[in-house]
Amino acid sequence: MTPLLEVEDLVVEMRRHGVAFRAVDGVSFALERGGALAIVGESGCGKSLTLRAVMGLLPSGGRLSSGRVVVDGVALPVEARGRGRGHRQHRRMSIVFQDALSALSPVATVGNQIAEAPRHVLGLGRAESRERAIELLRLVGIPDPERRYHAYPHELSGGTRQRVMIAIALSSEPAILLCDEPTTALDVTIQTQILALLAELRRERGLSLVFVTHDLGVVSQVAENVAVMYTGRFVETGPTAEVLAAPRHPYTSGLLAAAPDVDRPEHEPVAIPGSLPDPLALPAGCRFHPRCRFATAECLTTDVRLQPVGPGRQSACLHSDVLAAAQAAVGHD
Amino acid sequence: MTEALIEVEGLSVTFRSEHGHALRAVDDVTLEIAEGEVVGLVGESGCGKTTLASCIAGRLAPSTGVVRFDGRELEVSRTVEDRRAIQMVFQDPYSSLNPRMTVRHVLSELLKVHRLVPRSGIEARCRELMALVGLPTSALDGLPSQFSGGQRQRIAIARALTVEPRVIIADEPVSALDVSVQATILKLFEDLRSRLGLTVVFISHNLAVVRHLSDRVAVMYLGRIVEQGDREAVFGDPRHPYTRALLAAAPRLHQVELVRAVVKGEPPSPIDIPTGCPFHPRCPRSEEICTRQRPALAQAGACPRHLAACHFRDETASRAEP
Numbered sequence: 001m002t003p004l005l006e007v008e009d010l011v012v013e014m015r016r017h018g019v020a021f022r023a024v025d026g027v028s029f030a031l032e033r034g035g036a037l038a039i040v041g042e043s044g045c046g047k048s049l050t051l052r053a054v055m056g057l058l059p060s061g062g063r064l065s066s067g068r069v070v071v072d073g074v075a076l077p078v079e080a081r082g083r084g085r086g087h088r089q090h091r092r093m094s095i096v097f098q099d100a101l102s103a104l105s106p107v108a109t110v111g112n113q114i115a116e117a118p119r120h121v122l123g124l125g126r127a128e129s130r131e132r133a134i135e136l137l138r139l140v141g142i143p144d145p146e147r148r149y150h151a152y153p154h155e156l157s158g159g160t161r162q163r164v165m166i167a168i169a170l171s172s173e174p175a176i177l178l179c180d181e182p183t184t185a186l187d188v189t190i191q192t193q194i195l196a197l198l199a200e201l202r203r204e205r206g207l208s209l210v211f212v213t214h215d216l217g218v219v220s221q222v223a224e225n226v227a228v229m230y231t232g233r234f235v236e237t238g239p240t241a242e243v244l245a246a247p248r249h250p251y252t253s254g255l256l257a258a259a260p261d262v263d264r265p266e267h268e269p270v271a272i273p274g275s276l277p278d279p280l281a282l283p284a285g286c287r288f289h290p291r292c293r294f295a296t297a298e299c300l301t302t303d304v305r306l307q308p309v310g311p312g313r314q315s316a317c318l319h320s321d322v323l324a325a326a327q328a329a330v331g332h333d
Numbered sequence: 334m335t336e337a338l339i340e341v342e343g344l345s346v347t348f349r350s351e352h353g354h355a356l357r358a359v360d361d362v363t364l365e366i367a368e369g370e371v372v373g374l375v376g377e378s379g380c381g382k383t384t385l386a387s388c389i390a391g392r393l394a395p396s397t398g399v400v401r402f403d404g405r406e407l408e409v410s411r412t413v414e415d416r417r418a419i420q421m422v423f424q425d426p427y428s429s430l431n432p433r434m435t436v437r438h439v440l441s442e443l444l445k446v447h448r449l450v451p452r453s454g455i456e457a458r459c460r461e462l463m464a465l466v467g468l469p470t471s472a473l474d475g476l477p478s479q480f481s482g483g484q485r486q487r488i489a490i491a492r493a494l495t496v497e498p499r500v501i502i503a504d505e506p507v508s509a510l511d512v513s514v515q516a517t518i519l520k521l522f523e524d525l526r527s528r529l530g531l532t533v534v535f536i537s538h539n540l541a542v543v544r545h546l547s548d549r550v551a552v553m554y555l556g557r558i559v560e561q562g563d564r565e566a567v568f569g570d571p572r573h574p575y576t577r578a579l580l581a582a583a584p585r586l587h588q589v590e591l592v593r594a595v596v597k598g599e600p601p602s603p604i605d606i607p608t609g610c611p612f613h614p615r616c617p618r619s620e621e622i623c624t625r626q627r628p629a630l631a632q633a634g635a636c637p638r639h640l641a642a643c644h645f646r647d648e649t650a651s652r653a654e655p
Contacts, residue, residue: 042511157599158378187377187538188582189596214512217584244586258512260519262541262583265564269516269545275481276511 002073003030004208005054005093005176010067012049012058014279021279023062024049025232026305031176036202036209038219038240040255041229044276047212050229051178054210055095071176091121094169098181100161104153110164111137111149117172136167141197159190166197177201179211183218195221216255220244228252231277231287234306238313246327248315250292253323286318294319294326336404337365338532339389339419339500344398345556346384354604358384359395360556363630368499371526371533373547373564375540375579379600381556382536386502389534390421417447420493424505426485430477436463436488437473443495458495465528466491466521483514490521494529501525502534507542519546540583544568549638552576555603555611558630562639570649572633572641574618610644618645 012024024046031037039047052058054069056076069076071089097103105113114133118124124132130149137145140163153161162182169177179198183191195218201207211222219226219240226243228236228251236249247253254272261267274291277283286304289295298318306314309321317323346359359381366372374382387393389400394409401407407415423429431439440462441455450458460470466487477485486506493501503522507515519542525531537543543550544564551561552575560573571577578596596615601607607614613623622644633639633646 042513159599187600188540188584189377189578190599191584192582192595215584216512216586220585220587241587255512256586258514258516259586260516260539260541260545262544262568262580262585265544265568267545269519271516271520272513275483275514 001033004033004035004072005031005210006068006070007050007054008068008070010050010053010069011065012046012053012067013063013065014049015061016280019280020063022065022232023279024053027067027229027232027234029227029234029237031208031210033175034202034206034208035225036211036223038211038213038223038226039229039234040213040216040219040226042214042255042276044279045229046232047214047229048180051095051180051210051212055093055178056090057095091172092174093176093178094172094174095178095180096162096165096169096182098184100158100165101153103165104161104168106153109150109152110156110167111151114164114167114171117168121172132171133167136170137164139170140164140167141193142167158186159193162186162190162194163197166194166201170201174207176208176210179209181213182211184214191218198222216244216259228255231279231282233287233316234314235288235316236314237306238310242310242313246324248309248313248320248323249288249317250294250319250323251288253327254291286316288317294322336367337401338368338370338403339364339366340399340401341365341385341389342399342401344385344388344395344400346381346388346393347396350604356604357556357606358603359388360606362398362556362558364551364558364561366500366532366534368532369526369530370549371522371535371547373543373550374534374536374553375538375543375550376553377538377579377600379603380553381603382553383504384556385553386421386504386534386536389500390419390502391416392421413447417496418498419500419502420496420498422486422489422493422501422503422506424508426482426489426509427477429489430485430492432477434476435473436475436477436491439488439492440473440495443492447496449495449497462491462494465494465525467517481514482510483517486510486518487521490518490525494525498531500532500534502536504536505538506535508537508539515542522546540568540579552579555600555606557611557642558640559612559643560633560639560641561630562634563636566634566636566639570634570639572639572646572648573612573643574616574645575612576641578617610642618643618648620644 008028010024010027013020014023027050041047053064071092074089076089111133114136115129118132119129134145142148142163183194224240226240227234230251236252257270260269272291283290285300285302289299304316306316309315341364344362348356350356376382388395391411399406440459444450444455459473463470468487507518547564550564550567551558554575560576581595598615609625610623610628613619628642628644630640630642633641
């Protein structure tokens, strides 16, 4: 069976100080029906742009210079600006942003915003659209939906606004939900509630998920597959549990070691040396080599791409076996 | 127990909302902080942790209650010495640094104004401060925009250290930083504490960070401290259901299964605080008594300094969460 979503060799160019650079540099992935993929990386790695390019919502200044997005076997027409919605396959996808307050219209009630797609995209009548909106408000766990239908976004808390965003995303009956750090601005108790809601939507509606986050701690809760992104490229992909337990790229293991662990206060977090490289002056060879303790002379010149390193796993590291051996020797931390 | 360096007693802050409602941001908080101690202040947005910190730093006048420093009650309008003694570091080092001033300019200005070193010693002191926060001397010539987030936070810390404070209040100092550099800033706080004997109040919503860094922890909810005590007492044997909920919801790398959302709903509005225990509408352990009687902060568990504001504070986690 073909995957529900296939993304092939996506390249997004952005400009800074008049100079073009590849903010997303050859990203490919496939999402099975009902599956979930988390894309994790630090600020500026291109994870949000990847999502926006798939959705056809690149910001101005962004240019999709190559790549294919195939939904359910049908390739989306890709135009250079990476914008261009309206193709019926686009409607199979919806996106949820981090900052619901700026993504929602401040001058329309949340009910009207949710009813818009049922009315104008699905072609339902006025009363039916309204019914659908109330149903969706209930589905995303908003109490008293008939009353909340008439609320404006500013009257709602951050968690409720994010639920409204999800209701809007679901209103066009998508098969795929693209989530761009949807819980980053929320408190942890609310974050847990939203993650539980997404899990429920997957379970009960068979929704597929691409979830972008900077927080490795939420990955294991949302997706069974993970892609770790660095300077516009995936550097490691594989099943979440395996990647987090035994990473095969030094950047992944660096990220894992950098975060303090709430259950183990004695764990000393270790920062990754150096800082993220300037996208206009990327290091030659492996882009991670200046920060990598496994780097050898070969890494300075070889442009390393993802290679299979086990069943369902890929790593863009020449020394992924050395890393695996090092973990086996000390017991992974 | 050592003598407290900072004593907060019965401190409340009430704001007036634009509609004339009284908003109690901090409600009757009592807290002692010993010299050289790192106290973590945890809680979700709007719980009053920043407001409390602002009162301690003298940036905001409390509505009632006092702040004592070194045994002296601090006036609302503080002397320069008292203001120097307690410094704040903020979450966003970009907006808290003047974009047009070089680092040298920022630091030397402070050294001059406060006459901390003779003019001839300013350059040497600037270099010393850079070394203290782990930046090269060349950083003195840079503008804030030329630095990465982590470096900027080091500059903000250097600026706070310029006036030789005894206490640093750090308000979410690593929350805006990428994970790969957070650890360096946490390490810096540890270094400063051991090398300079600094007292640190560390505010964060991130429990992992607080557990790693703090000696003692206070958990806030709706303006009140609901649990406080030594780090391991609070995190190892939490006695307030809210602390347990926060711990359960903390992101973890190796989550076996999806976390159950332990806590229902969202924090109520601080202008309409529930009767009885303010946490009862969301609490999985709530009973009838919780709706009418507000539990006081009282001894819980085995450790004498471990306090919790819950009617069922004598129960351990396993009993409360079957």
